[in-house]
Amino acid sequence: MPDKRVLSHDLENVYNLNEDAVIAAIEKHFGDDEEACRCGVCIEDIFALSLNKMPAKYIQNYFGARDPERLVDNVLIERTVRDALAQVAKHPHHD
Numbered sequence: 001m002p003d004k005r006v007l008s009h010d011l012e013n014v015y016n017l018n019e020d021a022v023i024a025a026i027e028k029h030f031g032d033d034e035e036a037c038r039c040g041v042c043i044e045d046i047f048a049l050s051l052n053k054m055p056a057k058y059i060q061n062y063f064g065a066r067d068p069e070r071l072v073d074n075v076l077i078e079r080t081v082r083d084a085l086a087q088v089a090k091h092p093h094h095d
């Protein structure tokens with residue numbers, strides 16, 4: 001992926017806080033679901049689909065480090081990841 005820059009200022013400190021929460025939710029669901037395909041294509045599909053279905057939560061690293069739990073809607077994330085897992089299982093892109 002190309003560097004994110006504006007006027008040579010590096011934007012790598014700005015990121016979508018929901019990404020970490022979605023990763024944690026996917027891993028939790030894999031723990032509960034032995035049947036789910038764990039190939040790279042399916043994992044990437046679940047990750048991208050989940051993030052596309054919810055509003056982004058872009059923040060700067062130094063704010064997120066303070067109190068990330070307050071900014072993340074874990075109920076929404078759990079539900080969204082569960083829906084994405086079901087959708088990818090029904091229509092997988094892997095060979």
Ligand SMILES: [Zn+2]
Pocket residue numbers: 037038039040041042043092094
């Ligand atoms: Zn797969």
